Amino acid sequence: MKNNFYDYYRCLNDYVFKKYGFESAYAHQKKWPSEILCSSREVVTGFIQGLFDTDGSVQRIKVNNNSYGCMIRFFSTSKTLVSQLQYILLHYGIVSQIYQTDSDERKRTLYILAVTGSNVKHFYDHIGFRLKRKQKILENVIINKKLWKDNTDYIPDIKDIILDIISDYGIPNCVNSKHWNSTIFKRVKQISKTRVSQFLEYYGHINDARILTIAKLSRKDYYYDRIVSIDDGKCIAYDTFIPDSNEYCANGFYSHNSIPEDVFDIVVRGFTATTKTPVDEAKRLAFEKTVATLDIPDDIKLALKKEAVDGNQIIHSGTAYYEFNHFAQKHRMWCDLIESKGHGAKVAEIFGGQNLIPDNFDYRDYVVIQIPHTHLPEGLLDPKQLAHAKALLPRNIFLMEYGCVFIKDSDGFYCRSLIESCTVMPNNPIATPDGPVTFTPLMRGVKNRTYVIGIDPAAERDKFAIVVLEVWENHYRVVHCWSVNKPEFNKRKKQGLVTDDDYYAYCCSKIRNMVKLFNPIRIEMDSQGGGYPISEMLRNKKLLDVEEKDFPIYEVIDQDDPKETDGETDGRHILNLVKQDNTSNAEANVALHKSLETKRLLFPAFDAVKMESSILAEKAMNVIFDTFEECVTNIEELKNELCTIQMSATATGKERFDTPSVVSAGAVEGRQRKGRLKKDRFTALMLSHKFLYDTDTRPTELIDYEDVAGNFKQVKTKPDEGMYRGPGAASMHNAKDWQGEAGQFGAVKKGERH
Structure with a gap:
């Protein structure tokens, strides 16, 4: 019975270890499984807890008569395991030190990872122990500790x-x-x-x-370590570009995206023309030429030739994308070159002319490798996660991300090619009636410009999204996007980054801040979700922060819909609660699509230089969240949400616009939950744009106007009412259409904005 139990346990142990990438090894050979390294933060946290529960310790240390400190340590004879743990802890903001000492009778080196000072508090906040005995010791220290000293930093x-x-x-x-x-x-x-x-x-x-x-x-996010040695050597260098982000962590070092594709082709590619060792390469070629002139057998010539020096190579690596993207275009070009087999006419056609074919061109120097999920080794991807992605993601996104397929275009109501055609580039402006346009996102408004804010106050499990549009004479610009959800708020609150106790109170504070930064003429907010509670909080005078010069934000004054706040004069009447239905939703989508087709709505450029400078500036000011990079990321996610919108018909034959339905795992194991892809940022954009589209708002002064045919009409006004103020009649919208025979223009007063 005992042997059977042992055999069963060993088989089960082997199965679990194999499934999750654990390799059987001696203690000094242990390392982190690749499956864990590629897992979610939750899984990695659980793995770290397991390490410290088994081979770790927490020790309460007496500093003086009235104070106690704490040290958390991890012990192992595997240098690789300890070094990997130190690297992973950095992702949690935990800095540790590694010491070594002689171990047991085998005289193996014992490596000790130590967490001290304020990093103990970070360990408690983000990881902790699962073993109750150790966690209780740690909690007692944290509760009674008032001042954390990092005397080793x-x-x-x-x-x-x-x-x-x-x-x-x-x-x-x-x-x-x-x-x-x-x-x-x-x-x-x-x-x-x-x-x-x-x-x-x-x-x-x-x-x-x-x-x-x-x-x-002495900045808190700066840590110093002594350089042990600097060794010269040769290695493969990679140019890596991570979409939707500017920074990433590589082997313990924070790196940033290299450069845009056009700069790469112009600058970096030129570097590869120089061999790794130019002098040695020149010597080798000269030697081979000399050997070729000698009157000796060919086999001896081959024996005399030295091993060739490897030349530089350019490796493009990334995720498949839409066919109109530069990566897909290069992929098609490389495939065409390989399929040409070096045929002169075909190669000339690919390069755009015989004289444009590079010297020493050889089609055999090119190779294209595509590895879809179906061709990966078994066990490399979690089948459940793969099935979840297939069920959750739109088909075109799944094919690009997991199938290595370059998609011609998105299959939603808003094609990706249409969205990208409305996205400006730093060096490639879009032509508009207002002139060539190129711009980048803004973190605050520009003086004397007009802004409109759209808000989707989604339920707590969704994103609370804000989109800011900048109004120009003949086009609108998406200049800012912000979003948050309840888990993100709770995380910031736990870290002490926000002072609001309530989620919606935090969202209201953000709205007030955005009003101060952009001074909008209008806020369009969905009435559903948390719309009404938030509107009540925005006008509640008891919730105002006098020191921050807060003021109430009331609903707009509408004579057809009087409200009890219409008479208030201590705030701004700029909030409009939008009640959406299928009809208004369809109209808003059609209007938005029209603005994209006519290049009236534009998206900002991704400027790598501005991104890098903003990151440095925000770090200098200790800005941790709501950064410029997060704004850029939110705008990219907004564009992604646009691509997922699909048009269908209701049971009554009306048009319906929504994201695809998806099936995800439910709260109870074995059950599934039906839902739809998120579209919170999209809704905020749609609301703000619909207001501009309907009102034809332009960056003028306080009084609107409209053109009419004929001569100037006489308008009766009250004695205290201002007459028309704004641009000259000749520059009015469509004024040229209403020019009379005598060169006169007609205009009529439309009314003041409230």
Whole structure:
């Protein structure tokens, strides 16, 4: 019975290990399974908890008579396992140190990963222990700890600078000498961030370039490590571009997207014309030419030739996309070159002319490799996740992401090619009646420009989305997009990044902030979801922050729909709650499609230079969320949502516009839940655009106007009512159509905006 149980356990153990990528290995050979490294954050967190529960420890350390510290450690004889763990912890913002010492009688080296200082608090917030005994020790320390000191996080080469500053300025007048001890900086070998914070508390107000430099070097997201050695060598270099993001982590280093495709072709490709070792390559070619002139047998000539030096190669790698994208175009070109078999006429046609064929061109130098999910090794992809993606994603997206298929175009109401044709490029503006247009997203409005905000206050499980449109004479620009959901809010709240306790209160604070940043003439918000509760909170005077100069935001004044807030004068009447139905939804979609067709609605360019500069600026100001990069990402997601909109017919024959239905796993195992793809950003765009489309709003002053045929008409006005103010009659919209024989124009006053 015992042997049978052992055999069963061993078979089960082998099955589980094989399924999840675990390899059987000795303790000093252990490493992270690739399946875990590619898993979600939740799975990785559980794996880390398992490591620390079994081979980790948490220790309460007495610092002095009134204070206790804490150290969390992990032990292993596998250097690879510990190094990988240190790298993964960085993704949680946890910085650790690795020590080594002699282990057991086998004299293997024992590697110890230690988490100390404020990183213990980060470990508690983001990971923690599953083992109750260890978690309780950690919780007791966290509860009673008031000040976290990172005395091991040193800033190199600033000790002498700090001592010079102290010598130059002495003890500032604002400092109580009883609480200041400058000799501490003389006694220590290196200065920790905690000591630098104390120094800046007393000297940070002084306008000195040295102090400003120290403040920059002591940023919380800067960590320093000593370079052990710098070795020269040769390796393969890759040019990587990650869509929808500008930064990614590669082997422990934060990297950023290299450059756009056009810059790559112009600049980087030229570098590959130079061989890896130009001098050696030149010597090799000269030697081979000399050998060729010798009167010796061919086999001896071959024996004399040295091994050829490998030349540079360009490898393009990425996910399949739409056929109009530059990656798909290059893929088609490479396939055509391979299929040409070097035939002169075909090659000339591909390159655009005989004289444009590169020197030394050989079609055998090109290779195209496509690896769809059906050709991957068994077990590399989780079948459940693959099935989930197939059920959740639109067919064209799934084929591109998992099937390596270049799709001709999206199959929704808004074709991807149409959306991309309305997206400007940094060096490729779109022609409009207002002139060539190119622009990038904005984080705040520009003075004297007109803005309209659209809001989809979706339910808590969906995205709360805001889209800002900038109004020009003959076109509109999508300049900003923001979104959040309940889990993201809870995460920020847990990290202490937001002060609002309620999710909708946080969304209201964001709306108020957006109004201050963009000064919109109108806010169009869906009345469904949380629309009505949010409108009540926006006009509630008790919720205003006087110090932030908040003001109530009321609903617009409509004579046909009077409201109790119409008489209020201490806020702005710019909010309109939109009650959507199939008819209004269909009209809004048709209008939006029309604006895209006529290039009246434009999307911003992705500017890698501006992205990089904004990232650096926001880091300098310690901006953690609601960044420029998040705005760019949200706009890209907005375009993706547009592609998923499909048109169908209701039972009564009316047009219906919605995202595809999907089936996902339910809360109960074995059950499925039907739903639809999210479209919150799209709804916010549709609402703001529909207002502009219906009202033909233009960036004019307070009074609208409309052109009429004939001469100027006399308009009766009240004594205190302003007459027409705005652009000259000759520049009015469609004014040329109403020009009379005597060169006169007709205009009639339309009314004031409220």
